[in-house]
Amino acid sequence: MRHVIVIGAGQAGASCVAKLRAGGFDGSITLIGAEAVPPYQRPPLSKAYLMGEMALERLFLRPLSFYDEQGITLRLETQVTGIDPAAQSVSLGDETLYYDDLVLTTGSVPRRLPAAIGGTLEGVCVVRDLVDVDAMAPRFVKGARVLIVGGGYIGLEAASVAAKLGLKVTLVEMAERILQRVAAPQTSDYFRALHREHGVDIREGVGLERLSGEGHVHAARLSDGSELPVDFVIVGVGIAPATALAETAGLALDNGIATDSKGRTSAPHVWAAGDCASFPYRGGRIRLESVPNAIEQAEIVAENIMGAEKDYEAKPWFWSDQYDVKLQIAGLNSGYTSVVERPGIGRTASFWYYLGEELLAVDAMNDPRAYMIGKRLIEARRSPDPAMVRDPDADLKALL
């Protein structure tokens, strides 16, 4: 019987095994995960779950019984320690399992602060998995002083939850502005104003110099010379693709595990999907860190294992929730040359990114309609006249 092994029981791993069964794959399937719980959704970890508004079971992508019912062997709390592509085997410590096809959905690992600047003091937290968040959540008490390092989406979402719960929040961003790596100045301005309205002290162009404390962190020194007393620290300075296993096994890497358009890695019968994988996209190569990408790419891999020979054509989109604002992003803005604002009422707004005359991406704040229309236009590679986008009375739907 054919045996598919999937390493990494997260969003992509769960999607891959479910798709294999849904597509009629009748061989054996083993899904191996290092964490103690069945595959779950991570986005609520910095939103509703952290806020205490979502029960643990609602995080799970499928009930535990699903894996049994589908004849999927789910091995939790199990770390894969090695891959041997020539022997088509994986090692779990002393145990060896053999595969016909292997899928790597190992996700990513959060960047941490070096020990030399206090990164290993107690009370210095990251937000990647359930264990991180369960350990951090009890610190979210009214009046506690939290320092958030990094003004990307994870840091800003954590700041939003903390401010809503009445903590005293300081957020430092080393770059000139928050969201600099991912968004235009207009989007940064929008979210800076939103956070300041909620009392978050945002300091841009300011880095963390060092954390100090006796065992537990109690102070931070910033690059502008200021000192802050802190009760805990959240580090949101990005993630790196989890490529250690692939690298040791000699697989080609290129900003993650390099795959072709079908999800194949450089080793025969080895595939990759999700945060850990990079793939060809519009003449270049990208790696995406998002739920839609993890699901869609993993499903394509499942189909290709069953012989479909399908190309993965990513349609990037992403979202973030902060306070009462839902940000939805369609497309990828890399290389944009101009940004057009479509005004809205109150907090509603959208920013449209162009490369020359080509529409690349849309950031839509509390504007699902702008997001939906923008997404469909980008996917169809159609670009509206910026004058029309700018005119709040123009009906964009007509463009579809």
Ligand code: FAD
């Ligand atoms: P993961 O879901 O991380 O799963 C990888 C799994 O592999 C992990 O469980 C890991 O333990 C396991 N693993 C790794 N190595 C081994 C090994 N050697 N042996 C066994 N197991 C191993 N995306 C959005 O689109 N919108 C959002 O709003 C959003 N918010 C987010 C908020 C937070 C706090 C986080 C952390 C992420 C968020 N994301 C969001 C990103 C999204 O969750 C990820 O892109 C997605 O989970 C990637 O899925 P994956 O399967 O590739 O990796």
